Amino acid sequence: WKDVFSHKGALTAYIGGAFCGNTLWFFSIYMIGIGTVSFILLFIRLFVAVYAYFFMDDRYPADKMVAFATAFVALVFYSYSGLEENWIGIMLALISCLGFSAESIGKKKLALSGLKPENMVFWRYSILTVLFIAILSVLISLNAIPSEMLQLPSTLNLFLIVIACFMGSIGANIVLFYGLKTVPLSTLEALNTTKPVLFSIVGVFLLSESMTSIQVMW
Numbered sequence: 001w002k003d004v005f006s007h008k009g010a011l012t013a014y015i016g017g018a019f020c021g022n023t024l025w026f027f028s029i030y031m032i033g034i035g036t037v038s039f040i041l042l043f044i045r046l047f048v049a050v051y052a053y054f055f056m057d058d059r060y061p062a063d064k065m066v067a068f069a070t071a072f073v074a075l076v077f078y079s080y081s082g083l084e085e086n087w088i089g090i091m092l093a094l095i096s097c098l099g100f101s102a103e104s105i106g107k108k109k110l111a112l113s114g115l116k117p118e119n120m121v122f123w124r125y126s127i128l129t130v131l132f133i134a135i136l137s138v139l140i141s142l143n144a145i146p147s148e149m150l151q152l153p154s155t156l157n158l159f160l161i162v163i164a165c166f167m168g169s170i171g172a173n174i175v176l177f178y179g180l181k182t183v184p185l186s187t188l189e190a191l192n193t194t195k196p197v198l199f200s201i202v203g204v205f206l207l208s209e210s211m212t213s214i215q216v217m218w
Contacts, residue, residue: 004123007113013106015124019131021099024092031089033209038199040093042071045189047101056108058186068190074218107176108185117177121170 004011028037045068052058110120139145153161180188203209 003113003115007110007115010106010109010113011120011123013102014110014120015106015127017099017102017104017106018124019099019128021096021103022128023135024096024099028089028093028096031092032086034199034203034207037089037093038195038203040090041097041100041195043094043097044100044104045192046072047097048104048189049186051101051105052185056185058184064186064190077214077218104185104189107173108180108188111177111180117174120177121173124173125170 025037025041028040049068111117136145140150152158176188200211204211
């Protein structure tokens with residue numbers, strides 16, 4: 001408990017950022033699709049890079065800055081050609097980037113704090129589980145969720161969901177904590193830039209989402 005309270009700021013950023021980021025991320029996916037939202041998440045790299053530059057003495061080399069700027073410009077044209085005028089979805093996705101940025105910064109500080117990664121991940125998912133169950137309960141009581149979305153999945157699908165949640169969330173976060181002990185935050189965020197591309201591929205081939213020819217070019 002002493003260690004928890006001594007790092008309460010970083011823990012709040014890590015858990016609170018994940019809560020706000022994930023909540024708005026799901027809303028924006030519902031409105032504009034996973035492929036487009038994932039490209040907007042490149043803004044996380046921008047927010048984290050600025051913070052790391054000014055407050056963590058983490059400098060990008062010239063080649064990485066050029067690559068980052070190129071990706072950012074491509075994102076602007078990609079978004080403009082594919083989002084039409086769904087500005088609410090765009091704004092929700094951008095605000096979720098701020099939450100995910102706070103999570104990344106808090107995660108880096110916690111990785112250097114001496115706390116056990118397993119304990120921090122346990123705190124994160126215990127609190128998030130309680131918060132998301134509370135939100136789900138409120139939405140169900142207000143009849144805000146279509147009935148077909150509340151049906152229980154089959155046993156096979158439930159098993160796949162559990163495996164995906166462990167590998168993509170719990171397992172990934174524990175591994176990230178150990179990696180952040182030695183890897184600069186800017187390096188991690190540069191590697192994370194591959195995720196939007198992978199998500200767009202998933203959106204097109206598995207979720208029947210579409211991309212314009214201009215989006216493909218960018």
